[in-house]
Amino acid sequence: MDTFFTYTPTTTTNTSTMNFPSTTTNTTTAAASSTSSMPSSQYYFPPHDETQTLMQFPYAYPLELVQAGQQGQEFTYPSYPFVIGMNSSQPHLVSDEQQQERRLVDAWTTKVARCKRKMARQKSLCLTKDSASWASSTQMNTQGLAVYDAVDADHVQNVNNVNEDPYTFRTPDNKRLRFLLKKELKNSDVGSLGRIVLPKREAEENLPILSDKDGIQIVVQDVYSNQVWIMKYKYWLNNKSRMYVLENTVDFVKQNGLAIGDSITLYEDELKNLGQYFSIKKVEKPVNEPLYKQQYTNLSINCNNFSAPFMHESRDEEEASLALLIEQLRHQEEQDANSLATLPIGGTSSHSRLI
DNA sequence: CAATCCGCATGATGG
DNA sequence: ACCATCATGCGGATT
Numbered sequence: 001m002d003t004f005f006t007y008t009p010t011t012t013t014n015t016s017t018m019n020f021p022s023t024t025t026n027t028t029t030a031a032a033s034s035t036s037s038m039p040s041s042q043y044y045f046p047p048h049d050e051t052q053t054l055m056q057f058p059y060a061y062p063l064e065l066v067q068a069g070q071q072g073q074e075f076t077y078p079s080y081p082f083v084i085g086m087n088s089s090q091p092h093l094v095s096d097e098q099q100q101e102r103r104l105v106d107a108w109t110t111k112v113a114r115c116k117r118k119m120a121r122q123k124s125l126c127l128t129k130d131s132a133s134w135a136s137s138t139q140m141n142t143q144g145l146a147v148y149d150a151v152d153a154d155h156v157q158n159v160n161n162v163n164e165d166p167y168t169f170r171t172p173d174n175k176r177l178r179f180l181l182k183k184e185l186k187n188s189d190v191g192s193l194g195r196i197v198l199p200k201r202e203a204e205e206n207l208p209i210l211s212d213k214d215g216i217q218i219v220v221q222d223v224y225s226n227q228v229w230i231m232k233y234k235y236w237l238n239n240k241s242r243m244y245v246l247e248n249t250v251d252f253v254k255q256n257g258l259a260i261g262d263s264i265t266l267y268e269d270e271l272k273n274l275g276q277y278f279s280i281k282k283v284e285k286p287v288n289e290p291l292y293k294q295q296y297t298n299l300s301i302n303c304n305n306f307s308a309p310f311m312h313e314s315r316d317e318e319e320a321s322l323a324l325l326i327e328q329l330r331h332q333e334e335q336d337a338n339s340l341a342t343l344p345i346g347g348t349s350s351h352s353r354l355i
Numbered sequence: 356c357a358a359t360c361c362g363c364a365t366g367a368t369g370g
Numbered sequence: 371a372c373c374a375t376c377a378t379g380c381g382g383a384t385t
Binding site: 186187188189191193197199200201238239241243 | 374375376377378379
């Protein structure tokens, strides 16, 4: 088992690369009670794998779960696949306040739930899509982009019961989101053209009805951070039909390191006038590329682009922290290589990381 | 005038 | 064979 570190607030508040949820008031009390007997500061921060950027909100796993599990056992809490003893880098302890925030031990937590979602995902291949319409929303900026695989299963499960609450996806700060559509990115989606073609039927059923070819502007926010992008949702004429596209996606693709095979998913929130969210599901990267190199790629963002108010760290500070981080990652990778070589289990350490 | 953007056309694919 | 979808090509417009 990895060692644990004391959480030091100043080390995280001074960096914009740790975008924690802005609110702590909506924590799930039922979930909290299930872990209330745990000692203070006994949360385990899973390390980041090759597709995880440190800019994203890092989940904490209840230490109780981690210590009770066997090496090689798989967790999902609430959305990060995590295998004991198979992840690299160091865990961290969190403050009491952050513990409270992370006591969201809901259905995502257990392996049972994970298996359930896998089964539902497989069922999705032969199910028709949700007929719930976006049309009830009149606000143009109420949907979010997200890239989150597991929520698809919940979306599909709701197909069987239209009366069921469609807002099944919970963000770390407990916002409730509804799945709208998912797109696996192609070469032309991640190229320099800065546009992403959306699936027509899902777009027409779940996104706002476009009255003209100019389309509408939308603002999307990362489910797990506060980072936002401004895009345009519009259509092109194609024969007698339409092609629906998202435009101004260059920065979105670059900063998230999106590549062919990655996926994005659109969400809306239940209030329909507040939330713009997204997160990312990335495909597995080749293991031969050094970890620190992959993470550096993700962290090399262009700060000249749209910058939200919460991102107040200067570029120099960020680059300095990046350099330090790279060095730490390089050192950690060496350690991991040594420790992984001695693991008794033969499972794979590769996971699709949900950002 | 070159680079980029924009929007339609075209072809591959699958039902 | 026909049709719908969609990835991408490509030419005109704009910067």
